[in-house]
Amino acid sequence: MKLRIFDVIALIFSLGVFLLFTIYGRSVNQDEGYVIIETEDDQLIYPLSEDRDIRVEGPVGESLIRIDHGTARFESSDCDDDLCVHMGEIHGAGEWAACLPNRVFLYTGGNEDDREVDAGVY
Amino acid sequence: MSPRKRGRRRTDHLARYLAPPFRFWTGLALIPAWFMIDLIVLKFLLVLLFALTAGLAGKKIRYLYFFFLIGSITFFHILTPVGKILAEIGPFRITSGALETGVAKGLTLCGLVFLSLFSVTPALKLPGRVGGLLARMFYYFEEILDGRKKISASNFIGSLDDVLLELFPPGKLGEPGEAAAQEIRSNLAVSVLYLLFMGGAVWGSLLLQYLIV
């Protein structure tokens, strides 16, 4: 049984597709940002790629955090000063927002920067 | 999912009372509700019911396979953390949201396969020429299964060739015997009970879910 020219081409082509698929697979999800919400008791994490509303409870009341178009922000909070709402949108590595009266802390990061931040903190 | 094995073939207890088309259409009628249920406890209980029914239908369920399926689906979902962080194991953050989505998705798929297992039987006759051709194919399939003992692993091609030559001499191929007509039995009372019970269990669960939430 001998391989003919297009057998060889088919093999090389398949190997190529296999490698491309694998490399493409590695690159997917790499740079997806996320937001971490810290409350008094819990730590929550959400990808910034999906829009959603998150309600968390704190000592003062409820804080509503909105993820929208790859950014996160306090939409409302049951605190007196609303400073957190005025802090606006965050999305990049190391950015943060907080509602101190309600003890809710918000920070964003990307997968790549994650390790650097960790390394710096610990 | 399991192959029919000669000798070890299990009896389809449902076939005694339910006509194949009836089973098929009942199964299809359950599917929409099945997809809309997202309370994990309800899903899990229904999966158990489906597995039990598939067992009654004589299907051997490879539980390990389905554990593995649910496990791998959950694993892949955990890679994208969503929700409350429950634990951190090495680089993985185990989150409540990812865990719930993964398990729910895994249960949905397993349930769908089990549902299909007890709703579809080879005796289900598809209409028209495709149905006729399928019957012919099943007839040949049974013939090959009968001859499979003569196939050896060491001389696979040679022995397979012998069996095929003996069973289907190419020149004479053309008059398949009629596939042994299976006796279709159907019991009206059981059929109604089956429809009410399965329909009630699945659509009822959906109703329950809306009442709870």
Added chain:
Amino acid sequence: MFTEKKLNRIALLGAFSMFLSTIEYLFPRPIPFMRLGLANLPVILALELLPAPSYFLLVLMKVLGQALVNGTLASYVFLFSLTGSFASALVMWLCYRGLRPRITFIGISVMGALTSNMAQIVLSITFIFGASAWRILPLFLGIGLVSGVFIGIFAQRFSDKSRWWAAMKKEALHESP
């Protein structure tokens, strides 16, 4: 379009494929969608025997037959199997018609396995596993490639050696005008 003899041939090859898929269950499977693809053997061989309409009818029969016997007709397994089988059958048919005699069953089988596995990986990531699976599932194309080579070698040997297959081909040749 389909004479009785043609229909019998389709039914027989379909049954052959179903039989091979029962044999395949004896092998362990690493993940749900990865198969050796033994059931694909008659579909590869049929390229030599059947004209296009019969060929694609055979593929339909094979998928339907497995779905009925295994009981997966009403589940996602059927959809995956149908898509993968038709995509790979189309690619193999094009390779066979377009590239012979400069291609053997080995190349054809590799292309078929690649197509079928790609279709099933994309479908399973979209509908079941979620985007995170992109990091891992494409690796299984490698396994698919190896089994594709194996099935191709097997098909070529069977086609060269089998007396039954030679007789089937001879008979089909006699009939066609």
